[in-house]
Amino acid sequence: MKNRFHTPTFMVNAALGGSLSILALGGIYFWLSSSTPIEEQVTNQSKAASVEMGKDGSIIANANTQEITVASPEVVATLKTDLLTSEYIAVGAVPTETAADILEPSDIEKMVTVSHGDTLMSLLVAAGATRSEAHGAITALTDVYSPRKIRPGLDIALTFAHPSDPTVKKPVVEEKERDVGPLRAMQFQPSVERIVKVSTTEGEDSTYIAEEIQRPLTMKMARSANEITSSLYLAATNVDVPNDIMIKMIRAYSFDVDFQREIQKGDSFEVVYEAYYDEDGNLARTGDMLYGKLNLSGDDLQLYRFTPSSGFTDYFNEKGQSAKKALMRTPVDGARLSSRFGKRKHPVLGYTKMHKGVDFAAPRGTPIYAAGDGVILRANRFSSFGNYVKIRHHSGYETAYAHMKGFAKGIRKSKRVRQGQVIGYVGTTGRSTGPHLHYEVLFNGRQVNPLGVKLPAGEKLKKADLKKFKGEKAKINKMIKDLKHPAAIAKLETN
Ligand SMILES: [Zn+2]
Numbered sequence: 001m002k003n004r005f006h007t008p009t010f011m012v013n014a015a016l017g018g019s020l021s022i023l024a025l026g027g028i029y030f031w032l033s034s035s036t037p038i039e040e041q042v043t044n045q046s047k048a049a050s051v052e053m054g055k056d057g058s059i060i061a062n063a064n065t066q067e068i069t070v071a072s073p074e075v076v077a078t079l080k081t082d083l084l085t086s087e088y089i090a091v092g093a094v095p096t097e098t099a100a101d102i103l104e105p106s107d108i109e110k111m112v113t114v115s116h117g118d119t120l121m122s123l124l125v126a127a128g129a130t131r132s133e134a135h136g137a138i139t140a141l142t143d144v145y146s147p148r149k150i151r152p153g154l155d156i157a158l159t160f161a162h163p164s165d166p167t168v169k170k171p172v173v174e175e176k177e178r179d180v181g182p183l184r185a186m187q188f189q190p191s192v193e194r195i196v197k198v199s200t201t202e203g204e205d206s207t208y209i210a211e212e213i214q215r216p217l218t219m220k221m222a223r224s225a226n227e228i229t230s231s232l233y234l235a236a237t238n239v240d241v242p243n244d245i246m247i248k249m250i251r252a253y254s255f256d257v258d259f260q261r262e263i264q265k266g267d268s269f270e271v272v273y274e275a276y277y278d279e280d281g282n283l284a285r286t287g288d289m290l291y292g293k294l295n296l297s298g299d300d301l302q303l304y305r306f307t308p309s310s311g312f313t314d315y316f317n318e319k320g321q322s323a324k325k326a327l328m329r330t331p332v333d334g335a336r337l338s339s340r341f342g343k344r345k346h347p348v349l350g351y352t353k354m355h356k357g358v359d360f361a362a363p364r365g366t367p368i369y370a371a372g373d374g375v376i377l378r379a380n381r382f383s384s385f386g387n388y389v390k391i392r393h394h395s396g397y398e399t400a401y402a403h404m405k406g407f408a409k410g411i412r413k414s415k416r417v418r419q420g421q422v423i424g425y426v427g428t429t430g431r432s433t434g435p436h437l438h439y440e441v442l443f444n445g446r447q448v449n450p451l452g453v454k455l456p457a458g459e460k461l462k463k464a465d466l467k468k469f470k471g472e473k474a475k476i477n478k479m480i481k482d483l484k485h486p487a488a489i490a491k492l493e494t495n
Helices: 096-102 120-127 131-141 232-238 243-253 463-484 486-494
Strands: 002-004 011-013 019-025 027-033 038-043 049-053 059-063 068-072 075-081 088-095 108-113 155-160 183-191 194-200 208-214 218-228 267-277 283-296 299-306 314-316 336-339 342-345 352-355 358-361 367-369 374-381 387-392 397-404 422-425 436-443 446-448
Touching: 108 120, 120 131, 120 155, 131 183, 131 194, 131 208, 218 232, 218 463, 232 243, 232 267, 243 267, 243 283, 243 299, 267 463, 283 463, 299 463, 374 422, 387 422, 397 422
Parallel strands: none
Antiparallel strands: 002 108, 011 038, 019 027, 027 075, 038 068, 049 059, 059 088, 075 088, 108 155, 155 183, 183 194, 194 208, 218 267, 267 283, 283 299, 299 314, 336 358, 342 352, 358 436, 367 422, 374 387, 387 397, 397 436, 436 446
16 A cells, blocks of 8 residues: 655745744644734645635635745634635634644645455454444445445545544544544545545544535537657657547557557647546546547548447548457557567577568556457467467457466456457566567468568448448548637637
């Protein structure tokens, strides 16, 4: 379990003789003491923040600006992070003279991140909750969210009472020694549309209750286009194409285009995709890519998203030919070609030997995909190949994958797999110098160069599907036209 405090630590420069101390412990406590209004600058090394104080003593604070300016009479204010807006929100501002009397030890906030193998119970207990508190909070949570659905990477904000908080009723016998008081609240965001919160009720018989906050999102079509000067990645980043969309685009074109070699200066791209915005107009997430166009050395490669009667959504060119080939040339994402097909000096054995596949260097654990639909011929340890999978495809093709860290669930001999299905993970088992995938394509039982072989084509739409596709294509083309000339639409709407 990773355990980290969410609030950054601030560096404080006190000005004009005022003294300012800040304790950054989950919440921020601002303690300003001076007899005259003061102006303070707070700068923080890593993540900047700003604080504004209104005449009524209220405080508005925002993360991500360069400096904090505080101009105020003496106050004690508590600031908390709001998960919804990621802003610091002032939850109390009290003049110092009275604050000293009523100052209660404030809650302690912790942010924990779910790691592989964690259960919600183990996380809560490790963060300081007793087993009975954790059990109470998890039971309440079950009303709105199944605790079994938590996934590695999820951040969970926890609020504990301060151990010396006099208002908190303590059990007669403490279950465990800890540096926090009882668990008061738990909050996380399982998706951009949804926040889940468990908190304690007020009063004597305090129990945990759960609630769910929905954030409505609005979908709008977005279009981005740019000239490619060095790489598609840079060209797309420069016009703010979201990463997810870029990955979808690269995947859709990966059968046709070798992105490491074929992209040249002067080429261009265009992409149309679904973008979901929150109530503040910020992009919350992306949906599908509907259309892509690559102009490579003057040739347009267009792809339209379409679902034929088979039910398998795919990308098709303007003629209705699937972008997919029967086999993938690179059955792993984000890999770097580290060794080509052909004669080479063997990195482990030292003598020249025929390299009957291609090697893709990728981080350990990177998913490996079945290059095409087919049946698994073997999935086991195979001498110097380490963990090895071989798949038989149609038309006399086979593919093989070696040095895997392990196999994906359900991958074993005689099983059917679909193209793009995860079959295992990059590793370095067998005779290998580091994490990589050794990939072979065999045609009629002989290894061929996976990067050079002419691959059998994928599906071509026919009859009813083709007719439906043409209608869909026309709709998308019209939409692109409208997106290209938003001014014309605005004019129509105001008329
Ligand atoms: Zn190899």
